[in-house]
Amino acid sequence: MFIVSLTYQVPLEQVDAFIAEHVEYLDEQYAKGHFILSGRKEPRTGGIIISTVRDRNKLNEVLAQDPFHREGLASYEVTEMVPTKASERLGFLV
Template identity: 35%
Template sequence: MLHVLRLAYTGSAEEAEPHVREHVDYLERHHASGAFLVSGQTAPPSDGGVIIARGDRAAVEEITGQDPFVRAGVGAYSVTTLDPGRVHPALAGLLDAG
């Protein structure tokens, strides 16, 4: 399964700033594990960020609770699960690996 993780800031940019380095480490860790396929800030960045994750929804929801922004109370996730019906051939192997 794929999941669209929408991170919305619940605090100000000033409140989030002390947690940015830990948040980047969090992203890097979950990209390295293969749980996160794509991540990035929205445009404009003040709206938050989006992550495309793969795996079991319960495990992905647990991962979102580990985000330093969430732990600090300056961010919250919404999770939308997608059961891919059609996949571009360039992505098929990547999605099968999850």
């Protein structure tokens, strides 16, 4: 499992121009089972994605499809984690 932290590299006006396309990208990745949670950072400096992709190379391929990546709008910090404990509702992740 991976935690992906996006940080915007350009003004929000430039980011906003690609929000609709980014949401389509997210919808596609959710449908494929690659992402299980995502959202904005507060304050709005980027976002967070939780991915269940198991291979870092595959995740890199998935992230490269993001319009924010393609357009150079955000940098990506990826942290791999191995879940070992979860609440009952999230037990499927362990």
